[in-house]
């Protein structure tokens with residue numbers, strides 16, 4: 416791992432006491448397993464700090480470039496529905512632009528855990544999907560409950 420960067424419109428510093436408290440307050444007190452996972456994530460945040468800039472995904476991706484001899488992963492979870500349609504289109508266009516600039520020595524994966532309909536008018540299901548470049552082929556890797564675990568690996572569209 417060379418570098419990790421993140422963005423959010425309202426970033427929370429998970430390393431600060433205030434930030435950690437804000438995040439813990441988002442979990443219902445009887446959701447013991449989620450609290451345990453969050454406390455584990457807060458410990459990781461202390462050990463492996465990540466810079467999270469105050470920026471929308473569109474601006475963030477505009478500033479992203481692929482690097483020679485590196486694999487870049489753009490990851491997001493449960494944020495897409497909050498992004499205005501215009502910014503969603505901009506983000507997808509930028510991902511395709513980066514994909515077109517990829518090559519064997521600078522590869523790209525767009526990895527997402529987001530809700531989508533697997534069949535028209537069907538319910539929204541939360542799937543893990545990865546698109547890799549060169550090529551730009553998307554694969555649905557698994558499905559999980561909205562809060563992320565357990566992931567059932569395998570393509571749920573195969574059974575939809």
Ligand SMILES: C[S@@+](CC[C@H](N)C(=O)[O-])C[C@H]1O[C@@H](n2cnc3c(N)ncnc32)[C@H](O)[C@@H]1O
Pocket residue numbers: 422423424425470471472473491492493494497498499502
């Ligand atoms: C439901 S939270 C998901 C947080 C986390 N990714 C997770 O899976 O638990 C949605 C997050 O998306 C962020 N967000 C909303 N619109 C955004 C945008 N246009 N660009 C970047 N982040 C955005 C919000 O600030 C919020 O932190």
